[in-house]
Amino acid sequence: MDILLSDIPKLQAKYTFALKKYDIDLLDNYRLLENMEQVYGKTNEDLPVVFVGDSVFYGPEEIYEKMDGVLRNLTKRQQKELERPVRKKDTLPQIVERIRLDYFFQPGCEECSRLDAMFNNLEKRDSIVVLRRSIFDDTNRVLLEALSEKIRIPERQRLIVPVIIYGRGYLIKGEITTDNIFGLIKEHRADNNIIDSINMEGAENSILRRFGQFSLLGIVFAGLLDGVNPCAFATIIFFVSYLLFLGRRRRDVIFMAVSFIVAVFVAYFLIGISAYNLLDYVVGYEVVAKIIFLCFGIVAVSLGVVSLRDFVYARKGYYDKMILQLPLGIKQRIHRDIKERTAIGGIILGSFAAGLIVSFLEFGCTGQIYLPTITFMISKVGLRLKPVLALLIYNIMFVLPLVLISLLAVIVSTDNVAKSLNKRIPIIKFLTAILFFVLGIALILSA
Incomplete structure (x- = not known):
């Protein structure tokens, strides 16, 4: 985040603009980030993320290369206020009982690193437990295959991470958002105990057969x-x-x-x-x-x-x-x-x-x-x-x-x-x- 401490203040001295920072370790801010990405039609795993005018930049390198030019063009057009989407009211459903989400990830995965912030806040704010399972562990890989077999995830999508499984529903990669997670919980709350009836031995054979x-x-x-x-x-x-x-x-x-x-x-x-x-x-x-x-x-x-x-x-x-x-x-x-x-x-x-x-x-x-x-x-x-x-x-x-x-x-x-x-x-x-x-x-x- 060094760019926030050095380059952006230099740009503030050069151009007239206000900088507002949001810590996505807070759930409200993470949802705001998701809403803004929907408005801008762009998403990426790099951090930090900067929204300015009609542009969004991900990661220090892109911010360093492009932000100065965008600010210069905005200043030339004498835009008085930077455009930004309106923050929506938090309408997360209230959950009473403890909900267990099985989350499978791969160490080093950029998508997975970003999702950690969202999961940390879901666990703090709501009655949710996220069971993090690395697919580098043999048992976790077999468990993911067994769950995939049970809920009939297509073979072409199996062992793809990040993935969340709850009941007979699942979310893979870009589908994992706070709205989709709560929708998943609401839809599959009645059948969230299928892990007790999975076939681990058959799952291992399935992996070996496929790969x-x-x-x-x-x-x-x-x-x-x-x-x-x-x-x-x-x-x-x-x-x-x-x-x-x-x-x-x-x-x-x-x-x-x-x-x-x-x-x-x-x-x-x-x-x-x-x-x-x-x-x-x-x-x-x-x-x-x-x-x-x-x-x-x-x-x-x-x-x-x-x-x-x-x-x-x-x-x-x-x-x-x-x-x-x-x-x-x-x-x-x-x-x-x-x-x-x-x-x-x-x-x-x-x-x-x-x-x-x-x-x-x-x-x-x-x-x-x-x-x-x-x-x-x-x-x-x-x-x-x-x-x-x-x-x-x-x-x-x-x-x-x-x-x-x-x-x-x-x-x-x-x-x-x-x-x-x-x-x-x-x-x-x-x-x-x-x-x-x-x-x-x-x-x-x-x-």
């Missing part, structure tokens, strides 16, 4: 694409080649490859669970949630641009000029660790240890897809219900190419497999770029 198929297909695609990342399969080819070079029997090579791949799966799954729990916790804070979704979205889009650049160089055969690949020093460290670990600790344990170490070393490359995908999972209501399942699917798809490459390298030859995979690096880079763009845009829109 899970599309979202999990995205997880499958992301995991598979991450698995054919040159960072990952270059390591497994070197691993198998080294074992064959040592003269190991093919059966031993297969056992060691399986141990190596299991270690990679375990390491990535643990990294994913840790990252998911951390991000899931911090996005519970409104501002942090928006910042995280926006930052990861921007990072994903940026990586998409870099992947397109790598695609162009890969098509020309300039693989050494690709940016999204492991640095030479890390590659050499991975090769050294594989040699050391497979030479000690037995066939199985040595390979497993090598797999764990290699997983963390190459995470800087493969994690470019993994972390944005996890953030995308948190932003999708369906996937938040089953994070362990989603991460299991992702990591199964991630190691699947490693399994296939290992078998081919043992059965055919590592040279042929390496050459075949190198030919496909351009298309892999192109598909990776598309994935980054899709994830980035989805995360930015979720912010």
